[in-house]
Amino acid sequence: MIKKGIILAGGYGTRLGPLTKSVNKQLLPLYDKPLIYYPLSVLMLAGIKNILIITNKGEKSNFLKLLGDGSQLGMKISFLEQDRPKGLPDAFIIGKNFIRKDNVVLILGDNFFYGQGFTNRLKNALKKNKGSTIFTYIVNNPSDYGILETDKKNKIKKIIEKPSRPKSNLAITGLYFFNHKVINFAKSLKPSKRNELEIVDLLNIYLKKKLLRAEFMGRGSAWLDTGNATNLFNASQYIAAIEERQGLKIACIEEIAYQNKWISKKQVLKRINFYGKCDYSDYLKKIF
Secondary structure, rough: OOOEEEEEEEOHHHHHHHHOOOHHHOOOEOEEOOHHHHHHHHHHHOOOEEEEEEOOOOOOHHHHHHOOOOOHHHHHEEEEEEEEOOOHHHHHHHOHHHHHOOOEEEEOOOOEEEEOOOOHHHHHHHHOOOEEEEEEEEEOOOOOOEEEEOOOOOOEEEEOOOOOOOOOOOEEEEEEEEEEHHHHHHHHHOOOOOOOHHHHHHHHHHHHHOOOOEEOOOOOOEEEEEHHHHHHHHHHHHHHHHHHHOOOOOOOOOHHHHHHOOHHHHHHHHHHHOOOOOOHHHHHHOOO
């Protein structure tokens, strides 16, 4: 069972400039909450309480103001800083002392996941993962993503990074499950032409060892990238439409912690006091 998670919240966020010139991308608002709440909530829905957040150098203090050490959510949240982006697999090298001999989930800090049955897919991945499990999503522009090719039985045949002539529309999302061997596998990688360690190269190691499986997100699910201003705006509109229609919040981390029985009503009330007078606080008052 996987009990640890890593949120990669580094990167320069250049495509979101000038918004990111003075603030980390993952602290920007995605509708009514900081972007970091969304990947954090995914790990929480998977039942993961021990989380490492990797940030840019000098930005740890801003995340601490918002999340603290996680105890207010019944969790343990720690932070490490990276000098510069060196590719997704570098997260496992940076976090080697956090992972140790445990299995781990990596989620990208700017990815949004939502949909009926998604929590069950998370739990299924936790249960069935023996090497690595990836989440895939059907897209209409597969040339922009790492793509999965499968056989008729949905077994993974090949992984290709941004193919010019894609034979599949199954994109690899920013959610990955790994066993503890990922540390040594990541260390064995050589930088690509862009001088970064590539996640596709890491996944191919597991594929060659027949230790890679996929969870397929179907219709009714949403996976949205928020890497540029248009995508951030569209994702905010999507969340706003659902929340306003249902009166329920997506990625309300205190609500998830309370439903998981990680925190008490008293602790939720402390969080309400922390946020002050706002719509988010008003919503928290209704979850009991």
